[in-house]
Amino acid sequence: xxxxxxxxxxxxxxxxxxxxxxxxxxxxxxxxxxxxxxxxxxxxxxxxxxxxxxxxxxxxxxxxxxxxxxxxxxxxxxxxxxxxxxxxxxxxxxxxxxxxxxxxxxxxxxxxxxxxxxxxxxxxxxxxxxxxxxxxxxxxxxxxxxxxxxxxxxxxxxxxxxxxxxxxxxxxxxxxxxxxxxxxxxxxxxxxxxxxxxxxxxxxxxxxxxxxxxxxxxxxxxxxxxxxxxxxxxxxxxxxxxxxxxxxxxxxxxxxxxxxxxxxxxxxxxxxxxxxxxxxxxxxxxxxxxxxxxxxxxxxxxxxxxxxxxxxxxxxxxxxxxxxxxxxxxxxxxxxxxxxxxxxxxxxxxxxxxxxxxxxxxxxxxxxxxxxxxxxxxxxxxxxxxxxxxxxxxxxxxxxxxxxxxxxxxxxxxxxxxxxxxxxxxxxxxxxxxxxxxxxxxxxxxxxxxxxxxxxxxxxxxxxxxxxxxxxxxxxxxxxxxxxxxxxxxxxxxxxxxxxxxxxxxxxxxxxxxxxxxxxxxxxxxxxxxxxxxxxxxxxxxxxxxxxxxxxxxxxxxxxxxxxxxxxxxxxxxxxxxxxxxxxxxxxxxxxxxxxxxxxxxxxxxxxxxxxxxxxxxxxxxxxxxxxxxxxxxxxxxxxxxxxxxxxxxxxxxxxxxxxxxxxxxxxxxxxxxxxxxxxxxxxxxxxxxxxxxxxxxxxxxxxxxxxxxxxxxxxxxxxxxxxxxxxxxxxxxxxxxxxxxxxxx
Amino acid sequence: xxxxxxxxxxxxxxxxxxxxxxxxxxxxxxxxxxxxxxxxxxxxxxxxxxxxxxxxxxxxxxxxxxxxxxxxxxxxxxxxxxxxxxxxxxxxxxxxxxxxx
Numbered sequence: 001x002x003x004x005x006x007x008x009x010x011x012x013x014x015x016x017x018x019x020x021x022x023x024x025x026x027x028x029x030x031x032x033x034x035x036x037x038x039x040x041x042x043x044x045x046x047x048x049x050x051x052x053x054x055x056x057x058x059x060x061x062x063x064x065x066x067x068x069x070x071x072x073x074x075x076x077x078x079x080x081x082x083x084x085x086x087x088x089x090x091x092x093x094x095x096x097x098x099x100x101x102x103x104x105x106x107x108x109x110x111x112x113x114x115x116x117x118x119x120x121x122x123x124x125x126x127x128x129x130x131x132x133x134x135x136x137x138x139x140x141x142x143x144x145x146x147x148x149x150x151x152x153x154x155x156x157x158x159x160x161x162x163x164x165x166x167x168x169x170x171x172x173x174x175x176x177x178x179x180x181x182x183x184x185x186x187x188x189x190x191x192x193x194x195x196x197x198x199x200x201x202x203x204x205x206x207x208x209x210x211x212x213x214x215x216x217x218x219x220x221x222x223x224x225x226x227x228x229x230x231x232x233x234x235x236x237x238x239x240x241x242x243x244x245x246x247x248x249x250x251x252x253x254x255x256x257x258x259x260x261x262x263x264x265x266x267x268x269x270x271x272x273x274x275x276x277x278x279x280x281x282x283x284x285x286x287x288x289x290x291x292x293x294x295x296x297x298x299x300x301x302x303x304x305x306x307x308x309x310x311x312x313x314x315x316x317x318x319x320x321x322x323x324x325x326x327x328x329x330x331x332x333x334x335x336x337x338x339x340x341x342x343x344x345x346x347x348x349x350x351x352x353x354x355x356x357x358x359x360x361x362x363x364x365x366x367x368x369x370x371x372x373x374x375x376x377x378x379x380x381x382x383x384x385x386x387x388x389x390x391x392x393x394x395x396x397x398x399x400x401x402x403x404x405x406x407x408x409x410x411x412x413x414x415x416x417x418x419x420x421x422x423x424x425x426x427x428x429x430x431x432x433x434x435x436x437x438x439x440x441x442x443x444x445x446x447x448x449x450x451x452x453x454x455x456x457x458x459x460x461x462x463x464x465x466x467x468x469x470x471x472x473x474x475x476x477x478x479x480x481x482x483x484x485x486x487x488x489x490x491x492x493x494x495x496x497x498x499x500x501x502x503x504x505x506x507x508x509x510x511x512x513x514x515x516x517x518x519x520x521x522x523x524x525x526x527x528x529x530x531x532x533x534x535x536x537x538x539x540x541x542x543x544x545x546x547x548x549x550x551x552x553x554x555x556x557x558x559x560x561x562x563x564x565x566x567x568x569x570x571x572x573x574x575x576x577x578x579x580x581x582x583x584x585x586x587x588x589x590x591x592x593x594x595x596x597x598x599x600x601x602x603x604x605x606x607x608x609x610x611x612x613x614x615x616x617x618x619x620x621x622x623x624x625x626x627x628x629x630x631x632x633x634x635x636x637x638x639x640x641x642x643x644x645x646x647x648x649x650x651x652x653x654x655x656x657x658x659x660x661x662x663x664x665x666x667x668x669x670x671x672x673x674x675x676x677x678x679x680x681x682x683x684x685x686x687x688x689x690x691x692x693x694x695x696x697x698x699x700x701x702x703x704x705x706x707x708x709x710x711x712x713x714x715x716x717x718x719x720x721x722x723x724x725x726x727x728x729x730x731x732x733x734x735x736x737x738x739x740x741x742x743x744x745x746x
Numbered sequence: 747x748x749x750x751x752x753x754x755x756x757x758x759x760x761x762x763x764x765x766x767x768x769x770x771x772x773x774x775x776x777x778x779x780x781x782x783x784x785x786x787x788x789x790x791x792x793x794x795x796x797x798x799x800x801x802x803x804x805x806x807x808x809x810x811x812x813x814x815x816x817x818x819x820x821x822x823x824x825x826x827x828x829x830x831x832x833x834x835x836x837x838x839x840x841x842x843x844x845x846x847x
Contacts, residue, residue, distance in 0.1 A: 048797055394790065395805060401781040401788070405767055407828060408790045409800065410813065415792065421809045432809070452796065598767055665768045 004416040005031050005357040006068070007423070007445040008350070009329065013382055013544065014364040014479045020338040021363055023350050024331035026445075027068035034354040037063040038337050041347035041362070043466035044451040044459045050632045051466050051718040053452065058348075066334055068354065073422040073444065076226030077293035077325035078110075079209035079277055086263050086283040087114055087236070088202055093123050094237040094261075095135075096162035096246050098179075098300040100230035100318065102433035104131040104153045109227040110212035111161065112234050116203035116221070117214040120144040123200055125163050126212065127153065127227070133176040133189070135163030137199050145195035149176040151187045155433075158300040159187075160250065164240035170197045171240060179300060190243075207264075207285065209234065210293070210321035223290070226323035228433040232299040233317055236263040253280060269313035272296055272568050273540050277319075292327040292439045292545065294320040296568035298561065307563045310571045315563075322431040326424035327545055328443040339365050345373060345476040347380075347465055349451060357412075360451040362458060366478045372493035374474040375738050378464065379491075381503035382442075383480035383510070383536055385457050386546050389446040391426035392417055397557075405598035405667050413447040423447065427548055428557040436558030442544040455633055455715060456640075461500040463632070463714040464527055470722050471731060473738075484509050484538055488516040496737040501528035502641070502711050505536045505548065508572060515587055521702035523737035527730075529692065529711045530592040530641040532584040535577050537569035551575025553673045555595065576673065578649065586650030589695040590643035590709040596668030596684060600639025600712045601661050602629035603694060608656035613744065614696045617658060617706070617732050621725045627659055627694075628726045631716030637661075637726050639712035642668070642692040652697050661692040661710065696733075698743040706733045748775045750840050758836065758846045765828035780835040789831045791821070800827055 008025035015021050027034060042054035097112055104127065113124020113136075121140030128134040131152040138144030153159060158179040165172045174191040181188070205213040205221045212225035233250045239261050241249060248255050253265030264285040270278035272295050279285040289295075296309045299317035309316035337350065343365055350361040364380055367373040394400045394408035395418050401408050410418070417423065423445050425437045453459040468475050475498075482490055484507050491497055491513055503526075506514075511532060518524050534554070539545035550556040551565035554576045567574045577583065584591035604626060609618050621627065628637020638661030645651040668684030675682060684690040692710040699705070708730075716726040757773045769777060783789070786807025791800040792815060802819035806812060821827040836844040 046796065396785070396809070398782060398785055398788075401783075402778055405777070405781075406765075407824070407831060409793050410790050410803065411793045411796070415813065418806075418813055666771075666774065 003357065004359065004412045006034055006352055006354050006359050007416065007447070008334070008352055008359055008361045009443065009445050010350070010361050010363050011333070011443070012363065013442055014366050014482060015339050016366050016369050017339045017341045017343045020336050022333040022336045023361055024071065024329070025066070025334040025352055026071035026331060027354060029070050031068040031354050033065050033068050034352050035063050035065050036335055036350055036352045039349055039351055040344070041349050041451065041462060041465070042469050044347070044453070044462035045455060045632070046452045047632065054466060064335065071329070071331040073326065073329045074223065075291065075326045075422050075424060076211065076223060076323045077289065077291040077321045078211035078223050078226065079287045079289050081207040081285050081287035083114055083207050084283060084285060086285065087207060090200055090238055090263065091167035091198060092165055092239045093200055094162060094164040094239065094241040094246065095123060095125055096160070096250065097125070097234040098158055098232040098250065099161050100156065100158050100300070101127060101153050101228070102155055102435065103228040104155050106228065108212065108225040110208065110210060110225050111227060112209045112231065114203055114207040115212065116205035117212060119201070119203070119215065121201035122203040123163065123165065125161055133161050133174060135172070135174040137165050137172065137195065138201055139199050140201035140203070142196070145172060145199060147172055147174040147191050147193055149174060149189035149191060151176060151189040154178070154185060154187050160246070162246050165200065166240040167198045167200065170194045170199070173240065175243065175246065207287070227321050228323055228431070230297055230318040230320045232268065234266045237261040238263050267317060268295065268319045269309060269316045272309065273570065275541070289319070291325040292441070293322065293325055294438050294568070296564070296566055298563045302563055304563060308566050308571070310566070320435065322433065322435070324421065324425060324432050326422070326444055327439065327441045329445070347462060347477065362449055362451070364477050364479050366482060367476045372476055374476045375495040376473060376475040376734065377491065377494040377497045378468070378475050378477045379483065379497055379499050379503070380461065380477050380479045381457070381500040383505040383507065383546060384500070384502055385446070385449050386440045386442055387427040387505045387534070387536070387548065388457055389426050389440050389442065389449060390417055390423055391428045391448060393428065396429060403597045403667070413450055413453065417447050430558055436550055436560060438549060439545060439547050457500070457502055460502070460633070460711070460714060463717055464498065464500065467714070467717040467722060467727065467730070470718070473734060480510060481543055483513055488513040488520070491517040491522060492520065494522070495740060496523040496525065496734065498525040498734070499527050499531060501714050503528060503531040504533045505546070506532050506534070506577065507536050507538055508570070511577065511582065511587070518587065518699055518703050518705060519701055521699070523703055524588065524705045525733060525737065526588040526705065526707035526709070527714055529643045529709050530595070532577055532587055533592055535572065535574055535580060537567045537572060539569055549574030551579065553579055555592070555671045555673065578673065583649035584643065585646050588705050588707045589651050589655045589697055590645050590693050590707050591649055592671055593642055593644040593674060594664070594668045594670050594684065594690040595641040596665060597640060598634065598667040599665050600631060600634030600636035601664050602636050603627040603638055603659040603661045603692065605659050606657045609658040611656055613698070614656045614658055616736060617696060617729055619732055620728045625725055627729065628713070628716045630719045630724065631712060631726070632718070633712035633715035637713050637716040638664070638692040638710040641711045642690070643707065643709035644689055644691060644693045645695060655695050655697040657693055657695055659694040664690050702742050704737065704743055706737070748779045750776055750779065750836065752840050752842050755844070755846050758832065758844055761832055762829050762846065765825045780832070780839065789834070791824070791827055794820070798822060800824065802827065802830065
């Protein structure tokens with residue numbers, strides 16, 4: 001069996017001619033070197049029944065050999081605060097916060113403090129290996145003074161935690177106080193002791209949250225003992241506060257009586273969108289988050305009065321840290337590629353190969369900025385690639401096999417994910433503490449966005465490019481990131497725009513752009529299903545990092561906590577676009593209705609396909625011909641996920657229903673957002689709505705929309721050397737949509 | 747939990763004949779039970795030669811732990827693999843060997 005010993009990623013996902021992309025590669029120890037080359041990708045699917053892997057060698061630069069090296073990944077989110085003079089002056093101290101731990105039994109976890117290993121220097125609050133609060137003070141020379149609560153914390157409960165130390169007397173106090181008390185649960189403690197005087201040392205490390213830092217010399221630190229859970233209302237004072245003062249400092253850090261004592265009072269609800277955390281004290285001990293912990297989280301003061309952190313920031317002072325958060329692997333560059341002028345827009349990849357192992361790092365080349373080099377645009381759904389990045393379904397989900405109705409297959413890439421969980425999670429996965437993953441990043445190896453990968457997203461979308469090339473239809477490609485940044489101007493350079501097979505994740509600027517394009521005369525082909533479904537947001541400063549919330553409805557692999565539906569990057573309500581009044585039916589006529597992952601089915605023509613407005617779409621297709629009763633995905637063209645028309649959700653009233661799929665298996669089930677309460681007939685063989693509706697409609701401005709409404713559609717394009725009715729219908733639509741001639745009556 | 751009636755070897759034969767479905771309603775219920783195993787020890791196939799060869803394996807059920815490989819169970823047909831796993835699960839759940847070859 002091939003063991004994957006080489007993986008990589010790139011600093012960008014799309015470049016224009018003249019621009020440079022940097023590749024970062026890591027090999028397992030023992031690999032001496034590897035070869036790298038750039039290829040143009042026509043088809044990324046290598047299954048024997050399909051058109052086969054089609055890669056076009058790229059003339060320059062020629063294949064090159066590089067020395068291999070291992071580049072590690074450190075997961076876990078934390079906060080770094082550069083220690084200023086205000087901390088350095090501390091002799092006595094109080095450090096306190098509200099915490100909501102989620103993996104008390106995990107072992108040692110850092111909460112907050114100015115503390116470093118291995119010197120055991122400074123002060124800090126920790127959870128020890130017995131799940132108890134621990135307060136440590138050390139001068140970096142002698143043994144540290146440790147106070148332990150002696151009471152185990154409870155997962156998912158809020159606590160006031162504090163440690164205070166009086167340097168003149170050595171009097172030290174630890175407080176572990178639950179916000180809510182339960183009978184038979186003994187988790188409250190106040191512990192006092194007298195320890196050495198003047199014992200607070202000054203670490204070289206920064207003040208930190210959610211980790212224990214180890215000094216590596218030269219100012220470098222490594223983060224370990226990562227905390228899972230929330231921290232809120234973190235404060236530091238320059239003297240040993242009493243219990244009442246600790247509470248006052250928590251609730252009102254600007255209180256006049258504490259003015260001389262406050263050293264830092266962080267408000268995590270400020271600057272919510274970025275990587276900075278704000279200290280509201282005059283010392284301005286602002287910090288930086290590492291590996292994107294989840295922000296805009298319910299804090300200890302949340303009441304349910306508002307679900308929007310913009311309305312009640314005081315309710316959203318918590319950050320949720322996870323030991324498996326990752327936003328940037330941070331690897332050094334191994335080689336670069338500069339796209340030459342005139343390079344054809346399309347799918348590309350860097351192939352890296354070593355003895356018995358290989359990896360492919362996909363990227364996209366767009367046309368020169370501000371230009372179009374074809375009339376047709378293929379819009380690469382990279383936001384959706386990002387949402388699914390490193391989806392661990394077959395490894396982590398009990399449901400994987402019942403959904404596919406067949407044994408799960410673990411290939412070399414999935415095996416790498418199993419053996420290297422440090423490459424991080426997808427938005428479908430759960431964190432270690434079973435909370436949902438709200439952010440994803442492409443600045444790390446993505447094992448399922450690969451040549452020869454699963455026929456889902458990336459590799460499946462190359463069935464479209466393979467078909468376009470076979471038909472000799474010239475096309476440009478741009479990505480969701482381009483669309484997000486440049487909006488409708490980018491689309492308006494094209495007569496016709498085609499989507500990928502599953503363009504599920506859309507930011508507001510992306511959706512606005514597609515909507516405007518369709519309304520301003522654009523011709524739009526929705527080549528898939530379950531598109532325009534989840535609302536996402538991109539990091540304001542760092543491209544390639546995306547956020548979503550699996551809010552109150554939708555087909556969800558996890559469910560957001562109440563009150564945590566608004567995204568931190570924009571404040572917008574996350575979740576389904578449908579729930580923000582912009583269902584996909586409004587945009588493209590159809591929206592998500594059913595999913596099933598075993599066998600696909602076929603379409604039959606509906607009266608709308610004989611209407612003169614649309615009969616040209618079926619030129620060459622027989623009246624009673626089954627459409628797409630063949631294909632690479634489940635054996636037919638209507639499969640995986642299906643969309644249907646629904647006027648209630650906004651399907652335009654003049655939409656022509658051209659064809660519908662039928663005879664789906666019971667693995668296809670009506671999606672739960674279309675079910676008020678459950679009932680026994682939501683399966684494919686019972687429910688009339690378990691179907692894909694193929695539709696066409698014209699727009700007043702000269703535009704038009706054609707929707708296939710099935711993810712599996714493109715998997716049927718190559719059947720019989722592209723001579724089949726799925727290919728014929730697609731070609732009829734593409735060629736007519738590329739003809740600027742207006743549609744009759746529009 | 748849907749019970750497996752060990753006298754219904756006709757359903758086992760149905761599966762062997764057509765492992766990828768569509769299945770009769772009764773067989774599908776049995777498969778749903780078999781396939782909804784806990785993650786720890788759940789049967790999967792590890793692909794050893796793309797599209798050509800697979801080895802029976804069990805999931806660790808815990809992140810970071812290795813997948814257990816059954817190197818003596820190598821398949822060149824996915825249908826054969828499904829049948830072997832069906833028989834193993836039949837025994838795992840009912841305690842009885844499935845008397846169908």
